[in-house]
Amino acid sequence: MAMARVRQKRTTPEECVASLLREIGVAYRRNVRSLPGSPDFANRRRKWVVQVHGCFWHQHTCARGSMPSHNGELWRAKFERNKERDVQAESALSGLGLRVLTVWECETKDRGRLAEKLTAHVL
Numbered sequence: 588m589a590m591a592r593v594r595q596k597r598t599t600p601e602e603c604v605a606s607l608l609r610e611i612g613v614a615y616r617r618n619v620r621s622l623p624g625s626p627d628f629a630n631r632r633r634k635w636v637v638q639v640h641g642c643f644w645h646q647h648t649c650a651r652g653s654m655p656s657h658n659g660e661l662w663r664a665k666f667e668r669n670k671e672r673d674v675q676a677e678s679a680l681s682g683l684g685l686r687v688l689t690v691w692e693c694e695t696k697d698r699g700r701l702a703e704k705l706t707a708h709v710l
């Protein structure tokens with residue numbers, strides 16, 4: 588029984604957020620394609636959206652978000668596009684009256700703190 592639970596426990600940042608939302612006890616949908624930017628988690632009735640961003644791909648200002656030194660220009664162009672998409676999606680979501688919370692991958696390391704942040708956002 589204990590073994591099965593260990594095996595089932597997934598550790599991606601998205602799974603961490605999903606399990607916290609379940610603990611909080613709030614309903615949500617995942618990968619909502621009908622909303623701008625297909626947010627990772629959303630509850631339209633309660634008017635919130637949660638985006639989970641990988642620190643590398645979305646160039647977070649933490650250690651994981653550092654620019655690769657090789658092929659710098661190619662990466663820069665790719666990261667700029669990602670960032671632009673993030674900004675556009677966020678403003679479109681806000682325009683629909685949805686509150687947007689961005690959870691960074693590195694924040695999922697501190698589960699307790701993230702739980703507080705999510706609770707404040709979704710309740």
Ligand SMILES: [Zn+2]
Nearest residue numbers: 642647649693
């Ligand atoms: Zn980060």
